[in-house]
Amino acid sequence: MAWTWPTAAFFLCIFALIAMMGVWExxxxxxxxxVGVLRFETTRGDRLFVSLLGSAFxxxxxxxxxxxxxxxxxxxxxxxxxxxxxRFV
Structure with a gap:
């Protein structure tokens, strides 16, 4: 993988999101x-993971x-x- 500015910005944003979730916690x-629309219990970290995974797709x-x-x-x-x-998961 080529380490370009967009690649570095991508990983810095992921790191910043995880750090902000830590501060929030x-x-x-x-x-x-x-319990949201998926009908199982989720926490803020679960919702962050689902949003990052869905965004990748x-x-x-x-x-x-x-x-x-x-x-x-x-x-x-x-x-x-x-x-x-x-909001809904």
């Missing part, structure tokens, strides 16, 4: 697990379907998806 322990799907397009629109779709996961 220290500030408000527990996070009150809840959204980006891979956009590369497969639109190989010449930029990924900026897929980033927008990923942000909307993550918001929906944190």
């Amino acid at each position: 220290v500030a408000s322990p527990g996070g009150s697990p809840r 959204i980006c891979l799907g956009s590369l497969f379907l639109f190989p010449d397009a930029q990924l900026w629109w897929a980033l927008g779709v990923c942000l909307v998806y993550a918001g929906l996961v944190f």
Whole structure:
């Protein structure tokens, strides 16, 4: 894998998300697990994992379907998806 600025930014964003979740957990322990549309109990960390995994599939799907397009629109779709996961899952 080539270490370019976009690659480094990607991994820095993942690291920052995990760090922010850690700070959030220290500030408000527990996070009150809840049952959402998937019908099993999830915590904030579970929802972060589901949103990151789904975002990876959204980006891979956009590369497969639109190989010449930029990924900026897929980033927008990923942000909307993550918001929906944190709200309803």
